[in-house]
Amino acid sequence: MVSCTALLTVLQLVTSATLVHAQCTPHGALAFRSPVTTASGLATTPIFAGLVTPRGIVFDGAGALLVVERGLGVTAFVEDAPGCDGWLRSVVLQNANLTQGIQVDGARLYVSTSGEVLRFAYDTAARRVTGEPEVIVDGVPPDGELTTRPILLFPSTNATHILVSSAPAANIDPSARNASSGRSQVRRFALPSTRSASPQDFFAGTLLAFGIRNPAGLAFLPPHSSNLWVVENGASIDNTTGLTPTFVNDNPADELEFVDAAAAEPGSVNRFYGFPDCTTLWNPNADPVGDPQFLGFKTGEQFSLELEPQRGDAFCQNPEDNVPPRLSFQAHSVPLDIKFFLPAGTEHDATPALPASWAGDAFVSFHGSFDRTPPTGYGVVRQVVPFSGLQPSAPPSSQTGYTFLAQATNLTSCPGTCIRPVGLAFADDGRLFVSSDSSGELFVISKMT
Ligand SMILES: *[C@@H]1O[C@H](CO)[C@@H](O)[C@H](O)[C@H]1NC(C)=O
Ligand SMILES: *[C@@H]1O[C@H](CO)[C@@H](O)[C@H](O)[C@H]1NC(C)=O
Ligand SMILES: *[C@@H]1O[C@H](CO)[C@@H](O)[C@H](O)[C@H]1NC(C)=O
Ligand SMILES: *[C@@H]1O[C@H](CO)[C@@H](O)[C@H](O)[C@H]1NC(C)=O
Ligand SMILES: *[C@@H]1O[C@H](CO)[C@@H](O)[C@H](O)[C@H]1NC(C)=O
Numbered sequence: 001m002v003s004c005t006a007l008l009t010v011l012q013l014v015t016s017a018t019l020v021h022a023q024c025t026p027h028g029a030l031a032f033r034s035p036v037t038t039a040s041g042l043a044t045t046p047i048f049a050g051l052v053t054p055r056g057i058v059f060d061g062a063g064a065l066l067v068v069e070r071g072l073g074v075t076a077f078v079e080d081a082p083g084c085d086g087w088l089r090s091v092v093l094q095n096a097n098l099t100q101g102i103q104v105d106g107a108r109l110y111v112s113t114s115g116e117v118l119r120f121a122y123d124t125a126a127r128r129v130t131g132e133p134e135v136i137v138d139g140v141p142p143d144g145e146l147t148t149r150p151i152l153l154f155p156s157t158n159a160t161h162i163l164v165s166s167a168p169a170a171n172i173d174p175s176a177r178n179a180s181s182g183r184s185q186v187r188r189f190a191l192p193s194t195r196s197a198s199p200q201d202f203f204a205g206t207l208l209a210f211g212i213r214n215p216a217g218l219a220f221l222p223p224h225s226s227n228l229w230v231v232e233n234g235a236s237i238d239n240t241t242g243l244t245p246t247f248v249n250d251n252p253a254d255e256l257e258f259v260d261a262a263a264a265e266p267g268s269v270n271r272f273y274g275f276p277d278c279t280t281l282w283n284p285n286a287d288p289v290g291d292p293q294f295l296g297f298k299t300g301e302q303f304s305l306e307l308e309p310q311r312g313d314a315f316c317q318n319p320e321d322n323v324p325p326r327l328s329f330q331a332h333s334v335p336l337d338i339k340f341f342l343p344a345g346t347e348h349d350a351t352p353a354l355p356a357s358w359a360g361d362a363f364v365s366f367h368g369s370f371d372r373t374p375p376t377g378y379g380v381v382r383q384v385v386p387f388s389g390l391q392p393s394a395p396p397s398s399q400t401g402y403t404f405l406a407q408a409t410n411l412t413s414c415p416g417t418c419i420r421p422v423g424l425a426f427a428d429d430g431r432l433f434v435s436s437d438s439s440g441e442l443f444v445i446s447k448m449t
Contacts, residue, residue, distance in 0.1 A: 024084035025049070033417035033439050035409035041448050042354075044406040047087045047433075048077060048442040054435035055100040055148065056337075057423035057442075062124045065425060065433055066092060066109070067442065068102050074111060076127040077442065087442075093120065093129045100148035100422070105159045112149040115142030116199070117164055117189075135199040137164055137189055141182045144169045150337075152218040153191075154226075154261070162189050163228070163261070164205065165215040172235050172276045174307060176211060184275050185210035186218065186230065188261065209259045211322070213275040217337035217424075221360065222388050226262035231255070231335035231364055232325075234279055236371060240305055244290035249372055253282035253299065254333050255325035256362070256383075258390060273323050278302045278316035280324075282331040282399070300328040300396030327392045327401045332369035333377040339363050339424040339432075340385070353430040353446040361385055362392070363432060364402070365421035368414055375414045379407030380421050380434055380445065405445055406434075419443070 030046040038044040053070035060066055065077040073094040081088040092109070101112030109122035109129060117137040120129035140149055146167035153159035168176050168184045176183040180203075187205030208228070209215070217231040234252040237243055243251075257273055274280075284297040294303070302316040302324055315321045329335055341358050362385050368377030383402035384393040394401030408418035415438055423435040432445040 022084075022088050022090040024081075024086055024088050026084075026086035029086065032419065032443070033441065034413060034419070036406050036419055036443075037404075037409045038445070039403065039405045042405055042445055043448045044443055044445050046441050046443045048089060049440055051075070051435075051440045051442065053437045054440065054442060055422045055437055056102040056150070057425045057433060057435050058102050058104055059425055059427060060104045060122070060124055060127075061106055063428065064124075064127055065427075065442075066102060066104060067423070067435060068098050068100055068111065070099055070437070071096050073098060074102065074109070078127070090127055092122075092127055101151035101164075103151055103153045103159075103162070105153055105157060110136070110151055110153065110162065112140075112151050112164070113142075114147035114149060115140045117149070117151055117162065134192075134195055136162065136191065136196070137202055137205065138199040139182075139202040140164060140166050141169070141202075144173075144183075145171070146214050148216070150216055150218055152220075154220060155224050156220075160191055162191055163187070163208065163218055164189065164202065165218065166202070167214050168275070172237075172305070172307075174276055176213070176276055177272075177311075179207055179210045179271075183210075184213050184215070186212065186215050186228075186259065207271060208261055208263075209257070209271045209273055209323075211271075211273040211275045212257055215257075217335060217364070219338045219340055219362075220261070221340045221362070221385065223340070223342060225388075226260060227390065228259040228261040229326075229338055229340075229362065230257040230259055231329075231338045232257055232273070233334050233336075234331070235276065237279065237305065238371060242291070244287045246287040247291040247294075249331075250283035250286035251281060251331050252279040253325070253328035253331055254335050255280055255329065256327035256335075256338070256364075256392065257323070258326045271323070272321065274302065274316065276305065277307050277311040278304055278322045280328055282328060298397040299399050300325060325396050326390075327383060327394060328396050328398070329364070329366070329402070330376055330399070332372040334367035334369065335364045336367045336422045337365045337424045339426060341426060341430070341432075343430045353427075354432065355447070358382065360389075363405070363424055365424050365434060367420050367422060367437075368408070368418065370415070375411045378411060378414045378418045378420060379404045380424070380432070381405065405432075406443075
């Protein structure tokens with residue numbers, strides 16, 4: 001529940017030049033704005049409300065949760081800080097241009113705007129940045145309806161490189177089939193070890209993948225490998241000729257992609273993932289009368305939107321031309337982040353707050369549909385991935401390759417005040433923290449105690 005007082009405080013915070021007072025939300029003080037259903041054995045607990053469109057989240061080296069509040073900047077959340085028996089929020093930096101990307105490596109904080117990646121000197125003890133940022137990368141195509149630019153450091157500590165995503169100019173963007181467009185791709189950049197004189201141009205980065213419409217979430221598994229997993233939101237095909245409203249209500253699938261982030265040069269492997277020409281079936285039987293041409297296909301199979309004669313179904317179904325997904329998600333789920341669970345014995349040292357048997361599994365946020373009846377998504381899911389595997393346990397043809405840990409209880413009422421999960425971050429103790437942008441909430445998923 002958001003009180004009027006909380007909203008007022010937020011407005012003051014946005015309009016004031018500097019935030020003077022930190023805010024405390026006591027443990028147990030909040031209820032979700034709309035009910036959330038949680039899988040058996042788990043608890044889902046809101047920890048803060050009234051935030052300004054919280055998007056990307058990450059833990060710093062001292063255990064503070066850093067959050068991009070879009071339109072405000074970066075805020076820090078600390079549990080049980082002196083004087084706050086709950087969660088204390090303070091402002092790390094104010095910059096209304098930040099959209100989603102956030103990474104931290106010791107005393108360096110990386111964030112993205114729609115066109116740039118910035119690096120700040122970060123004071124972990126004070127939870128503040130010091131001085132002016134350096135622009136690490138610029139020239140990312142900044143326009144289009146999707147202006148978030150997810151970023152990922154690697155290795156995760158003492159990072160030497162950063163990955164940067166870009167998005168399409170339009171829902172279906174013909175220029176994205178050309179790698180030189182800079183659209184809908186993931187590029188890799190070496191990080192300057194000292195303050196750099198000039199930014200690196202986005203187009204000069206090593207191209208790891210293109211034709212991934214909106215590479216919204218990026219993660220490595222195993223953590224220090226170059227096996228990159230990317231969640232993609234498929235295009236809306238609502239206005240594609242020949243497809244009925246009943247068919248597009250259940251298609252195309254959203255996707256989990258696998259990218260080799262070490263493959264040396266473009267051309268050594270196929271890096272084209274299909275957008276805008278090829279897309280993925282979720283439900284081939286969605287409209288047997290209106291769109292019978294898909295009967296006999298499987299979930300996960302590729303089909304052509306027939307934008308170009310030479311890129312028909314045969315092109316789309318040839319993995320040499322178009323890399324297919326490793327797992328399919330229900331149409332309109334809108335996956336926005338992916339994190340792997342790495343409890344004790346792998347990277348984390350404390351008692352895991354989620355079952356240890358989930359080690360290596362992938363957790364994905366589903367922002368939720370805006371054009372499906374009834375709505376879908378609005379939750380957080382888990383899919384089983386063998387720890388060093390290159391394929392989730394479920395095949396791409398599966399419609400049951402993942403299960404919900406938490407989901408809005410009454411999907412019919414969404415978006416409304418439903419949770420709309422975006423950013424995911426595991427604490428060292430294995431609790432999973434989640435941001436929910438339009439409801440302005442932060443919540444945590446843990447074992448039922
Ligand atoms: C945000 O972007 C605008 C337009 O590029 C720029 O003028 C402004 O200085 C930026 N704000 C910050 C805090 O960097
Ligand atoms: C990162 O670098 C610091 C300083 O050089 C070093 O102390 C630390 O052990 C390194 N961490 C890892 C994980 O390599
Ligand atoms: C790809 O894009 C580049 C840069 O915009 C352009 O010069 C080139 O002609 C395009 N290639 C094709 C085949 O469209
Ligand atoms: C489909 O067309 C309608 C009507 O022109 C338009 O309002 C809608 O935005 C279009 N949808 C997409 C996803 O392009
Ligand atoms: C679910 O939400 C819809 C739309 O707001 C509402 O009409 C319905 O009563 C709700 N159902 C329940 C069980 O609360």
